[in-house]
Amino acid sequence: MHRKFLTVVVLWILLTLSACVAPASPAAEEATAEEAAAAEVAGPPSTPTGTLIVALPLDPNSINPPNAAERMAGNVVNQIFDSLLAVDNVTGDLLPSLATGWEVSEDGMEYTLTLREGVLFHDGTPFNAEDVVATFAAGADPVNAYASGYANVTVEVIDDYTVKLMPTEPDVTFLRTLTGYNIISAEQFAAEGNLGIETNPIGAGPFKFVEWNKGDRIVLQAFEEYWDAGKPYLAEVIFRPIPESATRLAAIQTGEVHIINRLNADEASSLEGVAGVEQITYPADRVYYIAFNNLTTGVGQPTEDVRVRQAMNYAVDRQAIVDGIFGGNARLSSGFVTPWNLGFDEALAPYPYDPEKARALLAEAGYPEGFSIGMACPIGAYTSFEDVCQAIANYLGEVGIAVEGDEVEFLESGVYWDRQAAKELPPLFGDSWSASVGEALPRLTGALGGMSESYSAWSDPAIDDYLTSISAEFDPEARAVLYQELQQMMFEDPPFIYLYEPISFEAIREEVEGYVPDSVEQYYLKNAYLSE
């Protein structure tokens, strides 16, 4: 009996083994030429048809615009609500949306917008200036995630179809930020308040809300009286939250969902050659970095010396990290301004990997034997970032900079943001910052704004001066010059170990057309349709 018992154990193990090492399904080869050709012929349908199923990596926290803090929540909101302006995902140009025209005052403090006439909300009520007023009033409730963004704008009604928006502070990116304020219905807000919008959002966007079973699905339906005639092309959009990445990977292969995003490089490469699945890659406007601290924990540390910070930039082999962990799919950062931002300095090459130079700089700074310093990173916040942080600690160790306690302090992301906001993280900490307005200003201010910014750990009067001038300079060309000068300065006196800007991977079923996410993972499904 015991021998049989063992045999079964062995069989079980073999079965598991073989199940896992077997090659991908032969179905991969079955993608025939006819199918591929058929997919290309037809354009968008004349009436809304088909159901698009989009997998989300998480269940959105809210689909009330001023609370939709996570990008994935914002993407659901974007289909239900329209904003005053939109942005072309390809060119990055501003497009009219609920506003058809705009005028900016000389001093940049008054924005007069002409509103589109004949627009209906999903409940049939017409859109007018009152809805813009209600949008900013509803958003400013301090319990909302974006409350201050709404509170800092004053709305003046000129007539039913003209409003004047006035930011309380000069804001050079204001027009761009208008693409993010989704317009709600004044009628609904008056009747139901923010709580009503949370459960039954009524917008003027291409799709109307049908139902949301938390954690299971959000169902949207084409809005037939949508102002942009002929759109949307899809009859139905269903968002399905699937938290486990391996399960999302399975669901795209079986065709249970049409779109999955936030793949890592390995997951993307595993989908190569899978029948019916196509990949989308695009550079993300997000900079990863290891921040230095000169406000609290970093005071009195060797990192106050600029040579030490330069040395640490030389010490890390970013290319090896990007190749090894991301399969080469990331751009090495030379600064905090990315190629997708205004004023990017193409001439600025990233710090090369030069451990000798790093050691020399450390010696020059008075640390020939190196030193030890604390370093922290978040867990579960960013793709493969745990690996990246361990690799960086390893490279720092090679030039004599030991991470205190022999290891990076890894913290659960919620705790990490808390400690970051309290400025209690060690003098080195990893993070990333995206930009949604096409300029680096918000992330520069957020990460370098000194004590008044929650997530900043750095203050430098020279940087402050630049940020002040940039935020007061309404001429884009002059602003671009300022950005370039600032980059140069931040390169020579780095407040970060600059790392990389990742390339985003998504996978779609081959029948999906017109799905174009932008560099911050945003998309507008009114242009999407299913071929066949």
Add this chain to the structure above:
Amino acid sequence: MQRYLWARLLQSLLLLAGVLVLVFWLVRLTGDPAALLIARDFADTAQLEEMRQALGLNDPLGVQFVRYAGDVFSGELGYSLRFRQPAREAILAALPITLLLSTAAMAIALGVAVPLGIWGGNHPGSWIDGLTRLVGLLGQVTPTFWLAMILIWLFAVQLRWLPSFGVDGPSSFLMPAFALSIGAVGQLVRLTRAAVLEIRSEDYIRTARSKGLSEYAVGAQHIARNASIALVSVVGIQFTYLLAGSVYIESVFAIPGIGWMLNESIRNRDFVMVQSLTLFIATFAILIHLATDIAYGVLDPRIRHR
């Protein structure tokens, strides 16, 4: 009997009150909910403070506790900041899914374990007994989430027999319920087998057999009845474990049940939701415990005399 039940009820209520106080305090150790609610680009210190004030997080703990206790008595259980709806509504939507899942898992576990256990116990040392022990052990040594993923790979991706995620019909429950059941299978097989072995060796069975009762009669009348006593004592406990295991399984299969909801709530510092879910889970455990005791008393008359 009635007095006993009243005492039990009182004990249970005290326990629930204790649990509530403990969780109320524990969950507040996890950090500031406002810091997770606020959008990062808008997170200045003043704005955070305003949000905390608006959410009532700056009130003294006593005030917050009384407010929540009021919400419990009113039955609303408070407003969930993570799910943006009354906590009761959210829980009542998720509860049936998890109950269905764990009941299906328990059914699978019993369906597999009891026949195997009885067979194994009746034929100790046979190859079937070996198989029984093996099934029991494999169930207990395979990490559930890991098994779940292998199941998805095999039955959803390779064979295309079953959906890979969600709760879209009976077939969606097969894989998660099976993965969830394996731990319980192991436990129940062992228990059934041991109970059968033990009872078989007891004097009255031997007497029954020597009186000439057929094997079948012996098995049916004594063994089954007595083995069920042993089973009842753990089925309840296993049920509460299934709830705990649902955290993993629901996460892998994207099932919006109680386990998923608890995980989401804790990670988003949704105090109200964690408190309410804990109350639900603790109440459930107490009910299971009570049901176990009653079933035990019915099945085994000796208990009542003690």
Add this chain to the structure above:
Amino acid sequence: MQPVVASAAVAQPFTEPPGQLAHMFRLLRRDRLAVMGLLILVGFVLVALGAPWLAPHDPVAQNLRTTKLPPAWQAGGTWEHPLGTDRLGRDLLSRILHGARVSLLVGVFGAALAGLLGLVAGLLAGYLGGWVDALVTAGVNLLLAVPYLVLVIVVAAVVGRSLLNVILLFGITTAPIFARVTRGEVLRLRNTAFVEATLAVGTPSARVLWRHIVPNLTGPLVTLATFEMSAMIFYEAGLGFLGLSVPPNVPSWGNLLAVGRESLMAGMPWLSLYPGLAIALTALGINLLGDWLRDVLDPRTRR
């Protein structure tokens, strides 16, 4: 992923403490499955103790030029890294071998701590009775009623992630199970004629406790501890899945399995397959031995 709890409610006869070692080993030789379990466990302990010498590489040494290598016998693999490498080029075999140390520490110290806490609490409750019993029982019920996940997250948030904290967490959350079993046994033994007689003769109660009650607890508690040890190795895997185990750079089996699971469907199944097998095999060994221990030590099943 659940603790194995013997049904403490089944009526039990009072027996003398279990037999000597020699007798136990005679019994052991008769049960070949138990021998297998013992061998697996001994192997596991040896691997854990000898990991620094057995492992071909430093488990944390990175090499970004040889990342994601498959096992040696697959195309692209090399015997330099028999089980392949992870995303930082670390040797998987070395990480699994070192992971055994973490699992051993967690299992042994977690179970020992739980056993100790539970034994003391259970003895006090069962023997002293009265308000002490009420207090312990209330504490046990409270701890068992708070969802495990809440406790885990609180620990992660308040004291952070470390091996010590994982051990403390497991020790404290499992102690109630030991306390219940201990208390039940003490109550049962207290009411036996033997102990009552001893007390009547005037033997000090501490001595009765030590001489007559504690030895009788050894069997059930050792058996329970064995099962809990394998359960804790499992729990650690579960914590890894939730991203709440020891820090990611520590090569624990839970971490390896959790990090590797992303690769299960992404073309690198070995990263989670072998840690999974290590967990399964070790748990299998401990369980086989536990079965046998229960047969030998636990008076209820001994005959």
